[in-house]
Amino acid sequence: MNVVVIGAGAVGGYFGGRLAQAGIDVTFYVRARRFKQLRERGLQVHSTHGDFTLHPHLVTELSDLPKADIVLLAVKGYHLPSAFPVLDALVGRGAMVLPLLNGVHHIDTLTERYGTTHVLGGTCYIESTLTAEGDVVHTSPMHDIVFGSLPGDSLHSSGGTGRAVLEQLQHAFAEAGVNSTLSEDILVDMWQKYVFLTSFSAITASVRAPIGKVLQDEVTRNLLIQLVKEVESIARVRGIGLPNDLVNQVVQRLCNVSPSMTSSLHRDLEKGMPLEINELQGAAVQMGRQLGIATPGFEVIYALLHPYAAGQGGR
Ligand SMILES: NC(=O)C1=CN([C@@H]2O[C@H](COP(=O)(O)OP(=O)(O)OC[C@H]3O[C@@H](n4cnc5c(N)ncnc54)[C@H](OP(=O)(O)O)[C@@H]3O)[C@@H](O)[C@H]2O)C=CC1
Numbered sequence: 001m002n003v004v005v006i007g008a009g010a011v012g013g014y015f016g017g018r019l020a021q022a023g024i025d026v027t028f029y030v031r032a033r034r035f036k037q038l039r040e041r042g043l044q045v046h047s048t049h050g051d052f053t054l055h056p057h058l059v060t061e062l063s064d065l066p067k068a069d070i071v072l073l074a075v076k077g078y079h080l081p082s083a084f085p086v087l088d089a090l091v092g093r094g095a096m097v098l099p100l101l102n103g104v105h106h107i108d109t110l111t112e113r114y115g116t117t118h119v120l121g122g123t124c125y126i127e128s129t130l131t132a133e134g135d136v137v138h139t140s141p142m143h144d145i146v147f148g149s150l151p152g153d154s155l156h157s158s159g160g161t162g163r164a165v166l167e168q169l170q171h172a173f174a175e176a177g178v179n180s181t182l183s184e185d186i187l188v189d190m191w192q193k194y195v196f197l198t199s200f201s202a203i204t205a206s207v208r209a210p211i212g213k214v215l216q217d218e219v220t221r222n223l224l225i226q227l228v229k230e231v232e233s234i235a236r237v238r239g240i241g242l243p244n245d246l247v248n249q250v251v252q253r254l255c256n257v258s259p260s261m262t263s264s265l266h267r268d269l270e271k272g273m274p275l276e277i278n279e280l281q282g283a284a285v286q287m288g289r290q291l292g293i294a295t296p297g298f299e300v301i302y303a304l305l306h307p308y309a310a311g312q313g314g315r
């Protein structure tokens with residue numbers, strides 16, 4: 001199996017690195033700055049599951065790209081358009097794209113451009129970040145990927161003739177020690193993550209504290225529950241087949257995670273990096289307006305984070 005990673009950051013560097021470490025043929029498509037870092041230092045991963053350093057196969061030119069079975073797409077949402085030329089080249093030669101971005105709208109963007117036979121649904125649970133030197137730091141035991149074919153893709157869905165590639169990918173993740181689930185309803189899984197993450201990241205970024213601090217304070221805890229309900233209503237009106245007790249499940253999960261856990265959005269805010277608020281909280285506000293669902297919690301949080309959206313250095 002040949003894998004190309006676009007976005008060799010905290011997520012792509014971690015999962016791509018684990019696959020490469022397990023002997024899978026992995027190529028990282030990188031831009032100039034990341035190329036320099038990775039060539040000079042190697043891909044250094046500091047992880048709760050064990051540290052490792054690799055000198056991965058790096059490519060900076062479209063003409064040097066290998067033919068890929070799977071593209072692991074792990075750029076930030078605001079960088080998605082910049083990845084189109086490389087995706088065009090890889091999909092044009094038959095690759096399937098597994099996006100690991102947070103949010104839900106990128107799936108429409110990708111399927112409109114490449115169709116459902118070339119785009120999988122996917123989501124990941126991991127707490128990882130890049131140091132100033134470009135090393136990946138993975139801080140909690142979670143390293144889970146859920147993926148599957150999208151509605152409309154009969155080739156790779158259960159019973160489809162192309163299903164074998166997805167099973168091969170699941171096998172590759174298992175070899176790499178990564179927890180992976182081949183989902184039969186990936187949109188439901190993606191929306192469950194979106195309900196959880198968009199609320200969790202909104203509250204941790206706006207309070208500027210990990211979840212423990214949020215839950216200790218009754219007012220903030222109630223706001224978090226309100227956020228979960230707002231985004232859950234959107235999902236229901238959109239007809240996503242979520243479990244009936246989703247709000248309780250999400251709140252339970254939030255109460256059970258480590259009190260020190262925070263979101264990538266909060267970490268990005270602290271580092272002065274651009275924020276994915278348009279893809280997360282802004283998307284909730286926009287969908288709410290379109291569907292006539294009030295999202296007062298998200299409206300306020302989106303506005304309060306907006307001055308920081310472009311980060312200190314811009315995008
Ligand atoms: N970090 C986490 O804990 C989690 C993150 N996620 C989601 O995963 C996605 C990725 O996040 P994360 O890994 O944290 O982000 P990072 O910023 O750590 O990594 C993104 C990488 O993408 C690279 N990149 C951007 N555009 C391109 C391009 N056109 N071609 C090649 N490389 C490109 C950037 O490199 P450069 O700009 O230097 O070229 C950077 O190295 C986000 O949607 C995030 O919400 C999901 C779960 C957990």
Ligand SMILES: CC(C)(CO)C(=O)C(=O)O
Nearest residue numbers: 124125126127197263264
């Ligand atoms: C839910 C969580 C914290 C872990 O995957 C995440 O996705 C993020 O911080 O972006």
